[in-house]
Amino acid sequence: MNLKQLSALLELSQTTVSRALNGYPEVSEQTRKRVLEAAQRHGYKPNSNARKLATGRAGSIGYVLPVGRNVDLDPHFVEFLSGLGEHALVREVDLSLTPASYERESEAYRRIAASRSVDGVYLSSMRNDDQRIGLMKKLGIPFLAHGRALQPAEGYAFVDIDNEGAFHDAARLLLQLGHRRLAYVNGDTDFAFAVHRLNGVERAMARYGVPLESLQHHSAAMNEENGYRIAMTLFRDTQPAQRPTGVLSASMFTTLGMVRAFNQLGLRMPDDVSIITHDDVFPFLKPESFSVPLTTTRSSIRAAGARICERLVDIISGVETEPVQEIWPVDLIVRASTGPVPTVRRPVRGRAAEPAE
Structure with missing residues (x-):
């Protein structure tokens, strides 16, 4: 279908159709949507070179x-x-x-x-x-x-x-469940999203009267290996009385490494540790696919x-x-990885093997 045929079908001038396809502001939004839908439905493909010459744009x-x-x-x-x-x-x-x-x-x-x-x-x-x-x-x-x-x-x-709101709500859920020793495995705080998320966690802690200095905050690139390394630091290399009972993670990929560490150390979710992670959006890494479905914050x-x-x-x-x-x-999706603070702290397994290079 060419421009003349599309214009006749829509009962609009060729100029109006061309302007609608090229995003001119003088065409109403209703007309523009009507033209775009008709062009897609009938397979109309404008000549890109002619369009660039007409509009002065690169497209x-x-x-x-x-x-x-x-x-x-x-x-x-x-x-x-x-x-x-x-x-x-x-x-x-x-x-x-x-x-x-x-x-x-x-x-x-x-x-x-x-x-x-x-x-x-x-x-x-x-x-x-x-x-x-x-x-x-x-x-x-x-x-x-x-x-x-x-x-x-x-x-x-x-x-x-709303990064701040997302992590405020996530931290608030852990605090409502009785957790007072929290850890937050954040992204790189050179980026604004990580600062906003940390602000949300700290705002929730202040609301519940939990000292901000008690938060174990780690900032690193969001990948599996960093998640594994930080989890080992938090649970294998820390005295039992100082280990967190609730963990917030900035990414599903970080959490993947953390869960690997939990499995090696014999820690169970949520009996020994509760965890909430972000980015419940990947078709190849679903929170329901973990051995314990993960509580997540979600935005597509x-x-x-x-x-x-x-x-x-x-x-x-x-x-x-x-x-x-x-x-x-941002939505908070509650699943099985969060529960009340544990009343009995089980010892973790002995020193785990370091990951292969």
Whole structure:
């Protein structure tokens, strides 16, 4: 189906249909949705070169992908990219990845701006004092942040989850169950999400009158090996009276390593230790698949990817003109890994074997 046929089918002018497909703000949202749905239903594919000439746009959104020896491919990114790609297909925009080391990140953004290879970019892994926000404004690149920085706090658009609220509710559940010796295995506190989560845990502890200095807080990259190592430190290498009875974990991948340590040490959930983890969203790592189903906090990363794409396209086309800051609530799903504080502390098994290199 060509543009003329699609226009006749919808009883709209070819100009209106073209403008709706290309995101012009003067087309109403109702008309734009009607045109997009009809185009997808009838297999209409606009000529990309003609569209670029007509609109002056690249028809692409970009992301600077961190690479290097010390950078791991984050499984969260793969799930996020799936949602982003699904919506990009609907909006008929391409995705462009620009690899760059952390040290040359700003250079990559400058190159993107100079080449006009994309119409806008999204930022992720927001740091506490994120210099990229000011750089995007200086370069004039339309952008949207996935997450938010501590500084600056205002003046830019983002989509984030309520990290503080999520971990406040998780810590509150453990405190309601009688736990007073808590451990929190956090992500890297150079990133704002980790700071927000720690704030939530501490706010819940203050509410219940539990001294903040009693919290055993560990900050590390969120992976299985760090989870295993920290759990061994908390339970094998700590005096029984100081071992936590309730643990909060920032990631399912960290928790995977922690559960491996629990199994080696003969600790049972929730009889010996209760645990709550984040990111109940991966199709290949489900909380119900563990020997004891895990209590989790949940917010869809895939849905966030779709929302980032939707809003970024609207920002590029002028439909969204204000720096809207969108914060999603997070669900707490209670399963079998949490229970009342144990009244009898069983000894852990002897020194466990260190993991193979």
